[in-house]
Structures are given as structure tokens and as C-alpha cells.
Amino acid sequence: MSDYRRVFVPGGNYFFTVVTYRRRPVFELPENIELLRTAFKRVMAEKPFKIDAMVILPDHCHCIWQLPVSDQDFSGRWREIKKYVSKRIGAVGKRPGERDIWQRRFWEHQIRDEDDWRRHMDYIHYNPVKHGLAPSPIDWPYSSFKKAVKAGWYDVDWQERSTGFDC
Template structure:
């Protein structure tokens, strides 16, 4: 059934994306799976002309703020291409990390995760669709960054945003570029 959600892939627009795991399984409970996703973000930035502006990895979804840049043919890379690359790379790396956890522990920690791990056939990692919201004002960009950085606190995973390792909060708060640096200097990013 086709989605009624309209996507606007306009040149120069920043995208606020939410991508959820298959059946909202908490794959990102495992640090090695979070590390795999960060590696996929790095590979995506190396392969696609984009600027990462913010992110948070939650147990069953990720929020991303990204600005596609001009490609070799002077058109911004479509957000669908960025997502296809990121979801493909992260899905492969994350499944590999989950297999390693399974081999070491013979469990992924919860019944739904174990059922996924022992299931036959293709086991998707991501839901096919996600949420995409275009940002074209500095205030809205800052609002979305504040929203994603507060997400682990709202969920009760940590007391303060800086305590959540897999988030861009510390980059903006103290310049910490681990586990991945963001591509924003504080002004409204522009298409280059």
C-alpha cells in the first residue's frame, strides 16, 4: 500500500529523519551495534556528499539531521540515496555485530531479539519507511537538535544528555568529536 506521506527533497533543505528498526526491536541495546551504526554514518559521509548535523541512537530507532550536498553533477544527492546507502551499510554491519553477540552469549537479551536471531530466511534490520521533515529555519534546526539530544533523558536512559554516548550532544556542548564529529559550526548550514 503506498504511503500518503509526501516527501520534499528540495535542494538546500536540511532533513530531520527518524528511522526505526524492524518491529521496533531494540537492536541498539548492544553497544557493538551502536558502534556499527556510527561506522555506517562515517562510510555514508565518505561515499555521499552530505553533512551530518546531528544524531542520536536510541534502542529501537535513530534520529538524524543531515544536509545533502552537491554531487559531481551539481545536483544535491537525493535523501533517498543517502538513506539507501546508510540503511544498507548499517544493516549489514549491525547484523554482523548481532551475530557476534549471539556467538559469545547465545542470547541477544530479550525473547523478541532471540526470536529474530534464530528465525529462518531474511531478517530485516530496518523498517522500510521512516519519517522525513525538512528544516529551513535556524530555529527549527536548533529545536530538532534539542529534541533529539533530550530523547535519552525523556526515555529515562540517562539523567543528563551528555551521559548518552551515541548522540551529537557532546560535540555541541564541549567539542567532543567522538564517536563521530558533526559538520556544523553553529550557523545555518548552506548547500555547497
């Protein structure tokens, strides 16, 4: 068993990577992307949090969340999001009591400072280009990039800055 320990910080900012089971391209279907969006809306209505950035690719998604000041429960939120999607598109799988939509775990990183936030924002928005799904971040429809451009965080023709890591 791994010695991995999650860091829970009330009001923390986190980068997440969540992957489908065996990297199946579950989210190449627009109706499944809509289910994921609905799951986020439902969970956010019950347990609020802010999404700074997000990208949905066929077999995984990345996002940055900011939790409320008095709350550190990102795991519970992910559990509910994954459960909502799984109940609607998952087939009963080989793993007892589970549906084969998601990998069991997810990867998180606590954002340490503004530079760290920026690098992860860049990574998220460039990810569809990196995977050959779009020629430019602005061309990928399942990303927060256009919202980030509107907020003044990016120029419309932005391309990758060196992020210094590879997830």
C-alpha cells in the same frame, strides 16, 4: 496506500527518524552501534553530507543532515546505510527479500528556518532523557550533545526547552 510525499531540496537540511523493525532494541549492543557508525562513514565518503546532530537509542535514531548544494538524495543515502547494517547483523526475516532490522520507511522533515532547526536539535539531544535512558543529555554516550556543547550551541548542564512537538 498513503498520499505522503517527500520533499527533495538540493542542499536542504532535514530531520530524520529511523526505527528498527518492530522496535527491536538492535542498538543496545555497542558493536551494533559501531556498525551503524561505520555505515555512516562509508556512505559519507561516497556521497558527502553534514550531520548537525544525532542520537542513537536502542530501537531508533534521530538526526539532522545538511545535503550538499547540488544534491537532494537523502533516500539513497539512507538505503545504503540501512543496507550496510542489515547485511552485517540482520537475520533473514519474514518479509521476502528483506532482513528484519529496519522499518521499511523513515520519517523526514525539511528544516524550514533556524527556529525549526533549534527545536529539532533540542528534541534530538533530550531524547535519551525523555526515554529514561540517561539523567541528562550529557550522560548519553551515543549522541552528538558533547560536540554541540563544544561548538557553543549548548551549556553542559542544558535541559530541555519546550520543543512544541513530540515525535
